[in-house]
Amino acid sequence: MGETIDCHFWNPNLGIEDDLEFIYEDVGSGIELRRPVFTVEALDKIIKGIKQARKDYLLNSDIPKVLDVIGRVNDLWMNLAYKGRKIAREVLPLVTGFSVEMVESWGFDHFLRILKKENLPLFGKLKADNFKKFTKLGDGLVRAYGKSNVSHSNYNPEVIGHICAGNILGLAAFEMVMDKLVDAATWVKVPSEEPVFGAMYARSIEEVDPKLAYTIAVLPFESGNTDVKEFLFSKSDLVRATGGEQARRGLSLMSEKYKVPVAGHWHKFSFITIAREYMNGRAGEIAELVSLDVSAWDQQGCFSPQEIFVESGGDVSPMEFAELLAGEMETTSRALPKGSNSGKMQVLDGYYQYFKKEMMGEPVKIFPSPTHQWLVIYDGNTANLEPSPLFRVIRVKPVNDIMEIPGLVKPIGEFLQTVGIAIPKDRLIPFADAMGDAGATNIKTISSMTLQKAWEPWDGRFPLHELFEHDNVRWVSIDTHDIDTELKAALERKRSIVDQRLKFDRLQQKEHSAMNA
Amino acid sequence: MVRFPTDEWIKTFKEELNKNKTYEEVAKTWEGDFLFVVTPDEALKKEVVFYVDLWHGKCRDAYLVKGKKKAAFVFSGPYSNWKKVINGELDPIRGLIRGMFTVDGDSKVIIDQSKAAQELVNTASKIPVDFEV
Numbered sequence: 042m043g044e045t046i047d048c049h050f051w052n053p054n055l056g057i058e059d060d061l062e063f064i065y066e067d068v069g070s071g072i073e074l075r076r077p078v079f080t081v082e083a084l085d086k087i088i089k090g091i092k093q094a095r096k097d098y099l100l101n102s103d104i105p106k107v108l109d110v111i112g113r114v115n116d117l118w119m120n121l122a123y124k125g126r127k128i129a130r131e132v133l134p135l136v137t138g139f140s141v142e143m144v145e146s147w148g149f150d151h152f153l154r155i156l157k158k159e160n161l162p163l164f165g166k167l168k169a170d171n172f173k174k175f176t177k178l179g180d181g182l183v184r185a186y187g188k189s190n191v192s193h194s195n196y197n198p199e200v201i202g203h204i205c206a207g208n209i210l211g212l213a214a215f216e217m218v219m220d221k222l223v224d225a226a227t228w229v230k231v232p233s234e235e236p237v238f239g240a241m242y243a244r245s246i247e248e249v250d251p252k253l254a255y256t257i258a259v260l261p262f263e264s265g266n267t268d269v270k271e272f273l274f275s276k277s278d279l280v281r282a283t284g285g286e287q288a289r290r291g292l293s294l295m296s297e298k299y300k301v302p303v304a305g306h307w308h309k310f311s312f313i314t315i316a317r318e319y320m321n322g323r324a325g326e327i328a329e330l331v332s333l334d335v336s337a338w339d340q341q342g343c344f345s346p347q348e349i350f351v352e353s354g355g356d357v358s359p360m361e362f363a364e365l366l367a368g369e370m371e372t373t374s375r376a377l378p379k380g381s382n383s384g385k386m387q388v389l390d391g392y393y394q395y396f397k398k399e400m401m402g403e404p405v406k407i408f409p410s411p412t413h414q415w416l417v418i419y420d421g422n423t424a425n426l427e428p429s430p431l432f433r434v435i436r437v438k439p440v441n442d443i444m445e446i447p448g449l450v451k452p453i454g455e456f457l458q459t460v461g462i463a464i465p466k467d468r469l470i471p472f473a474d475a476m477g478d479a480g481a482t483n484i485k486t487i488s489s490m491t492l493q494k495a496w497e498p499w500d501g502r503f504p505l506h507e508l509f510e511h512d513n514v515r516w517v518s519i520d521t522h523d524i525d526t527e528l529k530a531a532l533e534r535k536r537s538i539v540d541q542r543l544k545f546d547r548l549q550q551k552e553h554s555a556m557n558a
Numbered sequence: 559m560v561r562f563p564t565d566e567w568i569k570t571f572k573e574e575l576n577k578n579k580t581y582e583e584v585a586k587t588w589e590g591d592f593l594f595v596v597t598p599d600e601a602l603k604k605e606v607v608f609y610v611d612l613w614h615g616k617c618r619d620a621y622l623v624k625g626k627k628k629a630a631f632v633f634s635g636p637y638s639n640w641k642k643v644i645n646g647e648l649d650p651i652r653g654l655i656r657g658m659f660t661v662d663g664d665s666k667v668i669i670d671q672s673k674a675a676q677e678l679v680n681t682a683s684k685i686p687v688d689f690e691v
Contacts, residue, residue, distance in 0.1 A: 104651040105672035166657025
C-alpha cells in the first residue's frame with residue numbers, strides 16, 4: 042500500500058503542524074503511522090481552536106443539523122467502497138491485532154450502527170424516582186439504584202476530554218458524537234494500541250462539515266506524558282476515561298489536583314447466566330450465541346464474559362453444554378478468526394492450568410481447540426470466581442439455581458458489569474433485581490454482550506447524562522423486554538455473520554482449488 | 559398578543575403552522591399526535607395540556623385538553639422551560655438532552671423528524687405572546 046497514516050486531527054488552519062516534530066512507526070505492509078510530538082504551546086493553540094469553533098459554530102447549530110452530519114458521516118463509513126473504510130480495513134488489523142473479519146463485522150457493521158442518528162439517545166437525564174423498578178426505556182428496561190446525591194453538575198461544558206482504552210475499536214468516534222450532542226468541544230487521547238480510527242473518523246466529519254470537525258482534536262500522546270495530560274486536564278470541564286487500575290489511580294490524582302471531574306470506566310468483570318429452560322432442544326442455539334460473546338474482540342472488552350454459569354436440571358447438563366460450546370467456538374473462530382496478537386500463550390497457560398486440575402481428579406474437563414485458538418473448560422468448582430486468561434478462554438460452571446449467582450458474585454460487586462443472559466421472562470426480573478443489588482449494571486441477551494445499544498447506561502451511568510452531572514444513582518439495564526424475540530433476532534444476526542462468512546470462505550477455497558487444478 | 563398557555567394560543571399555533579411551507583415540506587412524512595404538557599412551577603399553578611394532531615405536514619387539530627387525552631407522543635416540561643422554547647432561547651431537543659423536557663413515545667421517531675420538531679418551535683416563537691409572568 043505504501044502509505045502514511047496520520048494519527049492526529051485538528052483544524053489544519055491553526056498552522057501548528059510546521060512547528061511540530063513527528064514520530065513515524067512502520068506497522069508493516071508498507072504502512073507507517075505518523076504521530077506528533079506535542080508541546081504545551083501547540084496544545085494551547087489546539088484547545089483555543091476547538092473552543093473558538095464551538096463558540097462560533099456548534100453553539101449556533103441546531104441539534105437536527107448536528108444529527109444530520111452524524112448521519113451522513115455514518116453513511117460514509119457503512120459504505121464498503123468508502124476510502125476511509127478501505128484504508129481502515131488495511132490498517133486496523135495491523136495495529137490492533139484483531140482479524141480483518143472482526144474489524145469488519147464487529148467494528149464497522151455493529152459498532153457504527155450504535156452511532157446511526159436514529160439510534161442515538163435524546164435523553165440526558167431521567168428521573169430516578171420514576172424507575173424504582175424495571176421500567177421500559179428504548180426497547181429494554183432500566184431500574185435506578187441508590188439516591189441522588191449530586192457531586193458534579195455543569196450543563197454547559199465547554200471542553201470535554203476523553204482518554205480511551207485500546208481494547209475496543211471506535212470508542213473515540215462514540216465520544217466525539219456524544220460531545221456534539223451536549224455542545225462541547227472535544228479532545229480525545231487515542232490509545233497507543235489503536236491510534237488510527239479516531240483521527241480517521243474526525244477527518245470524515247471534516248469531509249461532511251469542516252466547521253463541526255474543528256470542534257474536535259484527536260491527540261495521540263503517550264499515556265506516560267504527564268505534562269501533556271496535566272495541561273489538557275487543566276483546560277477541561279470534565280474528562281471521561283476508560284482504562285485499567287493504573288489509569289484509574291493516575292487520573293484520580295489528576296482530577297483532585299485540577300478539580301476536574303473524571304467520569305471513569307475501569308476494570309470490570311462480566312459473565313453469562315443460562316437458565317435450565319434453555320438447556321433443552323435449544324441448547325445448541327444457545328451455544329452458537331454464546332460463542333459470539335466469547336469470540337467478540339477476542340474477549341478483550343470489559344463486557345466480554347469471563348465465566349458461564351449454566352443452571353442444572355435441564356435436558357442438557359452444564360458439562361454437555363460445555364462440549365456443545367466447544368463445537369460452536371470452532372465454527373465461530375473459523376468465521377471470525379483471532380488476530381495476529383492471538384494470545385496463544387494465554388490459551389496454552391489456561392490449558393495446562395486446567396489439565397493439571399483434571400489430572401488431580403478435580404471436577405474439571407477440558408475441551409480444547411485443535412489449534413489453540415480457543416479453550417472451553419468445564420469446571421465443577423462453582424464457588425471460586427477467577428478471571429479468565431481471556432483470548433477466547435472460557436469456563437463453564439454448573440449452578441443449582443440461577444438465584445445463587447448474585448450471592449456468588451457479590452464479593453466483587455464493584456467490578457461487576459455485563460451479565461449475558463438466556464433466562465425466561467418470568468424469572469428474568471427477580472434475577473435482574475438481585476444482580477443489580479449485587480452490583481451488575483448491564484444485563485444483556487447472549488451474543489449481544491459487546492453490542493451496546495445507544496440508550497443503555499454504561500457502568501451504571503447514561504453516557505450523555507454523565508457528561509453533565511454525577512449524581513451517584515446507579516442505573517441497571519436489561520437490553521430487551523422480550524427475551525425470546527431478542528434471542529431469535531440474535532440467532533439470525535449470528536448466522537448472517539458466521540454462516541455467510543463460512544460460505545464465502547468455502548467459495549474462495551473452491552475457486553482457489555479450481556485455479557490450482 | 560396571545561396569552562400562553564391558553565386555548566387561544568394553541569389555536570393560533572395551528573393556524574400559523576398550517577401557513578408554514580417549510581414545516582409542510584420537512585414534516586411531510588410525519589404521522590402522529592402530541593400532547594404538549596406544561597407542568598406547574600413558580601409562575602404557573604396548574605398543569606396545562608395541549609393536544610396537537612400532526613399529519614403529513616399539516617396540523618389537523620389543536621386544542622387545550624380538559625380531562626384526559628392520549629396521544630402517540632407526550633412532550634412535557636415546566637412552564638419556565640416552555641417559555642424559553644417559545645421565546646426561541648432553548649432548542650427543544652437540547653432541552654430534552656439536558657432533562658429540561660421529557661418525551662414519552664418512540665424517541666427514534668423524534669430524532670428522525672428533528673427538522674420538523676425544529677420548525678414547530680420556529681412557528682411557536684413567531685406568535686406574539688403574552689406570558690403569565
